[in-house]
Amino acid sequence: METPLAKQKLEIPVKVGDDVELDIESLASSGDGVSHHSGYTLFVPHALPEDRVRARITKTTKRFGVTRVVERLHSTPDRVEAPCAVFPECGGCKIQDWSYTRQMAFKVQLVQDALAHIGKVDVAVPIESIPADEPLHYRNKASYAIEKRGKKPSIGFYRQGTHHVVDHAECHTLMKPITSIKEWLRVLIELHGLSIYNERRHAGFIRGLVVRQSATTGEALLGLVTTNGDFPQKFLADLTHESTLKRFRIQGVVHNINNSKTNVILGTENRTLWGQDFFREKLGDLEFHLSLPSFFQINPYQSVKLYGLVQSWVQSRDGAVLDAYCGNGGISLWLAKAGCEVIGIDSSASNIRDAEQSAQLNGLTTCRFVQQSLEHALKNADHLAAVKTIVLDPPRKGCSPEVVEGILNLQPERIVYVSCNPATLARDLALLEGYAVRAIKVVDMFPQTQHVETAVLLERE
Template sequence: MIEVRIESLAFGGDGVGRHRGQAVFIPLTAPGDLVHCRVTERRRRYLRGELVELLEAGEGRCRPRCPVFGRCGGCHWQHLDEQTQQHWKERLFSDILRRQLRRDALPLQPLLAARQAWNYRSRVQFKCHALKEGMAIGFFRRGSHFVEAVDHCAIAADAVNLVLPWLRDQLPQVPRPDRVPQVDVGCDDHDRLRLVVHDIAPAGAGAGPRLRTAAEDAGWALFSQSGRKQTLRQLVGPSELEILVDEPPLRLGYGPGGFAQVHLEQNRQLVAAALEMLRLQGDERVLDLFCGMGNLSLPLARRVARVDGVEAHAPSIEQARKNAAVNGIGNAAFFVADAARFLRQADTSYDLVVLDPPRGGARDVTRALLSHRPRRILYISCDPMTLARDLSPLLGQGYRLLSARAADLFPQTYHLESLSLLEAG
């Protein structure tokens, strides 16, 4: 057992202190805490520990809302008040960029803070485990695949939480509840619900037929999935959920297996911040890579000469084309393609390239951007480490960073989104 004063937070959520010159990483601690911890891992340069006793509470510590916080792996920072969370997200983003890019002076803007810090998640993956006494439905326990059952999720939207008692009642009645490992639940800006039941039971013993009538009675859309996205099967209800972005609102549908940000209100703020950052003139030709169903492509199309959207997931491109038509937007075209390959083969010069890649970043796209050399690049990232990795070659070969801003789309966790605007020198 060792005593540690927590000095800061690390990207990943752990509190960080020092013991005999070594950094100590301890989950569920707050800056200013004095704690007793048990060492769980010893490395040459650092230790990892688990909190045993809180001796003194740091200034930003608060009481978590969720009774299973600390066991459930979904949230990292419910023990920090909102102001402390926002401070550290802004600081971690700044520290990572400065350290990884080896630059002290960066044009960083204030954090785009979340207006809604609770009951915001519009999409949740409920993990399921069949027990003799019923179904355990909730989330994986921190660091394991043990299902921590929950009665209510403090960060899930109210509409999503409505599904939990329904699942506890219905799933034990299906032929093979032990073959239902997960149920995806999503809601939209109209509180309509869509469920995707992951069902790996043998043919004829699936949960879908048993749940179809109950879902229809509840007024919810229901799909089953037995493997990858290609196995999605519609059982009842409409396939699309609909979100609203921009002003006046664009109505954007997205199907099961498609992507939309989980914080719908913050997504609107993010799109608005991106448009403000770009200060568009109206004559630009824009390429939107990893465009999904048009979340940013279509607001951009309202303000520029032309937008080409590129996405490798074909159903998302079909949805983007439909969304453009529904909203009366005729200056946007969408293509199913690998982002880097499309950029390398493009015979059109673009004034602006927007990219919003998955967490792994876009290393190949960065190389293609150096060959294509658009005048401006807007990089939307959900991981500051891969963002810094991808920005580094651009900044080293003629681009300059005009602005960078972290955005809080995931309150109660350490995760953050960000916007970075670059211009060719």
């Protein structure tokens, strides 16, 4: 009787600490360079396609390894000078040193690859791109973490994969007034010696700042995130000095309390310290009522293009529109303004309150909003009988199986799927059987980053 062959041990051609020379072949969806050494896949952060680098192995697994660049031996001709002083340490804008033309081509390729390899979806139409006119200073919201380093606070964003705050004077993706407000607060926090939260010890007072700003109205809203407690009176006096607040166009100062052991910035309790707890944003002819926690697209310039695209796909069609995962009602209100009858559904109470107030602010009566999970709404869908179009704008995890099943049962004539994750988009398109892709466009909402926003029009076959 023959003995079974022993299972062959996989030979990994490198070990941690080895230096190897690598040609960067492509960019992964994570924004890291991809190379191969003796057939073994290696990820190379801070490297671009057409680079040649000497890299040190920092991690190995059975399927891939991770490296760090020791020396760049040859640089791609598409590399540009990154404007940010803390690039690439911060990690928020992984491809800031790549030409914008190549950034857009990369994002289209990511969608193509996801459709082909994850969803195995055969798309008969070309993937078009809508690049940003403003590839810098476009973000209208910053959520800053604060960490004490020495005697001074570090204010910035967490380095990728860590809880270490990368301090910076300016982020080049943020609108400039946001940076000015943050630096003014830095001076106040240092001047009054506010206790800085220590995540490891779960001790200290101030743990974060949130600044929201509108490019069109000029209004801003400020949030200070702390553990339980009150601000010193002298700090509050300087914070709420009316001439300074007017200079920054701040409409309200909100005290957000987050006493949980987490690196999530915002807690659930809000107290208004000065002014009002909202500000006004404007897109096109629409005004929006936005509170501190409410969701809104972070790129208003590209949002106008995205909403206009959705309108062009929906406006001339009959029947009502269901805006699923409607957030604060951005797409709902845009379509209602264009004459559509819209039902917006979202599970967040604060989002729905903002959406209803924005509808009143704009005098729109053809949209209504429901606070409910989409799974429940689609399972009990009698009130959706008039719906002929569904607009889906889910979180990164995409649609749950219950949502996909509910959509297929409702049988809308068309679906507009707005996605921030090509992988889950491809997965969900494959599950939406009986629908064909009629148009697909990559709208660059996040220049300088690897993140991708895609809009897809599907029609029932």
